[in-house]
Amino acid sequence: MMVTSRVPGFYKLSPEKRLELVASAAQLNDEEKQVLTGEQRFPLRIADAMIENVVGIMPIPLGIATNFKINGIDRLIPMATEEPSVVAAASNAARMSYELGGFFTSLSGSIMRGQIQVVELPDPYGAMARLYENKQAILDRCNAKDPTLVSLGGGAVDVEVHVMEQAKRPMLVLHLLVDTRDAMGANAVNTMAEAVAPFIEELTAGRVVLRIISNLADRRLVRARAVFSREQLGGDKIVENILLAYELAECDPYRAATHNKGIMNGISAVVLATGNDTRAVEAGAHAYAAKSGRYRSLTRWERNREGNLVGTIELPMAVGIVGGATKSHPTARLALKLMNIQSAAELAGSIAAVGLAQNLAALRALADEGIQKGHMALHARNLAIMAGANEEQIELVVQQAIREGDVRYDRIRELTQEWQRRHADGKGNRAQG
Template sequence: MFQNMYKPVSGFSKKTKAQKLEWLATTHFSNDETAIATLKKYWNSDEKLQKLHDDFIENTISNYYLPLGVAPNFLINGTLFTLPMVIEESSVVAAASNAAKFWLNKGGFTSNVISTQKNGQVHVNFFGKQSDISTFFSEVKPKLIESIASLQKNMQKRGGGLIDIVLLNSTKALNGYYQLHCTFETLDAMGANFINSCLEEIARTFETEASTYTPFKNCNQSPEVVLSILSNFVPECLVRAQVSCKVEDLTTKHIDGAVFAQKFVRAIDIAKVEPRRAVTHNKGIMNGIDAVVLATGNDFRAVEAGVHAYASKDGNYTSLTDAKVENGIFTFSIEIPLALGTVGGLTSLHPLTKLAFTLLQKPNAKQLMQIVAVAGLAQNFAAIRSLVTTGIQKGHMKMHLMNILNQMEATELEKEKAVTFFTEHQVTHSSVESFVENLRN
């Protein structure tokens, strides 16, 4: 059982960074100088840059590093890209790079944006007559749109803004529950702040107008706004990516192309019908997607939530990718919702994010959607390719070897000998430990 070892702290956010570290040292680290020194070790020596990082979130005490890697040779719609990827899992960048290389001389990846609408809702309680709220909404809708005129002025100049507001009757799902479902176009911005600001203003106007609406007064039943927030489920913000080639072009020295295609398609079919497999299958897709999303300063949690909801949109959790063989042509594709931005947020603040966009040839939001979808498809191809041929652990554990060696604080000479030895031997934690111990003895 945990024990109540600490007292609550008040005004913590108002303390200086030094005071926060002092409090942590005395209350959580038993005045361990090593712990505080470790936190300080990850501070940036450039004070201006460190201050920038400090201001990203509240109560910053240090920086938490993740590797930034690159996966080259991605041919997407005829253009060659090098993808920036931020991730801690050892085999992800290698797998993406291998997939890119595999498809490089087979036409590469194609991708297209299907739609870009985002959405948000004003969630409303109303227990009166449906006809009353429907009539009221019809009358007040122009005022709701007018209420956000100043908020969307600049967005509209760029060709975006509110698309429509509709009243949804959701009382069958929850008694007295209605929604003002609002759709938006936010162009190169992810648009969360813009959408939420619009929704809150629409909600205020809706309640204000409702308070003076005669039918509501007469029956003593007036709509009440519960909350207003954008949705990270964006099934109308879709992108598709695919690869295809002749079945015989899949042949390698390890496996015949027709056999590979048959096993590959079957693996996807299994992920289509078995949720336990689909979850792991889609997690692998998100390895590639999240890594590029994080490198470009976008919200990978929002992307994750929306993508997994999309995988369940028909009532069962299923694979995000499809594979087929028709007339001797193998096709592998993905269709996913991606609400991404190339302006706003960290995209213009974090120095490494700026470099990531330069690496990607400064894409707009639609182009970034295509690149990210391709990253997910490539990652999935590499995973399924391993699973239906050599198995996934052989390659994964070879990449994990260095992590085990670093945990053992192996010297450079020990690492060099271990890498040579395990080129031909199976990597397990115990086998690496035994090998290093034998070297040392």
């Protein structure tokens, strides 16, 4: 892996030169480079095995975020997203923390919850007691379904039983706590829950309905911390404005929703690039943001004694590096290789670091010039493509729109048509000459 993720001017390089730099750092072979560029097509047979009714492939741009130092290790971060400014914003924010140590992360564990719902109970609290009395028998039945996971140090490790007093009819839910190690764990947890359901019915004299994983992975929390340079942020006024913006997100769910959406711009892009379940991570994150009874920020922002900005983030992070698309999707496998990831804990920490950086970038833009200036300049490229600009014309049209300070679609379409008319006139004049 490369010595540093600090690559000044990376965004100025051509896609081909960026690929060569990244490929050299991660020691990719020619076949792997062709997978990233799309020269080696994603096989339709693999797509057909992943989901139903397949008719084709939907490509998503894959970018590389630079400047990330995470727990002392420099990492290149692959991000799959269609939204402009996300990769650039994460890279820029990471740069502001690099010289101050970068990001530091921790993971609470790799425990996932399986929920088994039991209804039609004559004695819910008596049933709860009987389940606890037979805890080891429940765990043994579960672990018999996945000896491989057990051999790796994982498996079902505990149970929790909750009588649902708010429900209209008597019911309880048994939480099966499973250490899924380096897997996200949905298949393992669901298999165990289904296998033990008849035994649960026998113990409770009730009827089992649901047997499924919970995506509120509150026993699999990832935390990340970083210090961002006051000078690089733009001074004390910007730091103060960032803190004020954060305070609004803490007390106002309307602001918190957009605040956390920005965090997920970064998180979901890395989750998708590595073949993990974006919907599971997003659901868990938003549920966790509302755990106090009010929807709040997933991040916390403070000012330290030196006047620098200290950011922290905490959220559930159910991701893995084995199983599912992380292994079956060739680009997802390469994304993990590019990051030099060896465990699910490393992946979770890296994803949280990106979420924190993405939030800082958005807050800084809002606290300074507003979100639109930088975002719309990047979005202008998409508008130029929509307007029909060819590869040679895109940059010319975008630069003209930026100079004018007008990146509305109608103006970009006018500029595109002007360049195309000039090109057509030039060809006509040459033909007549």
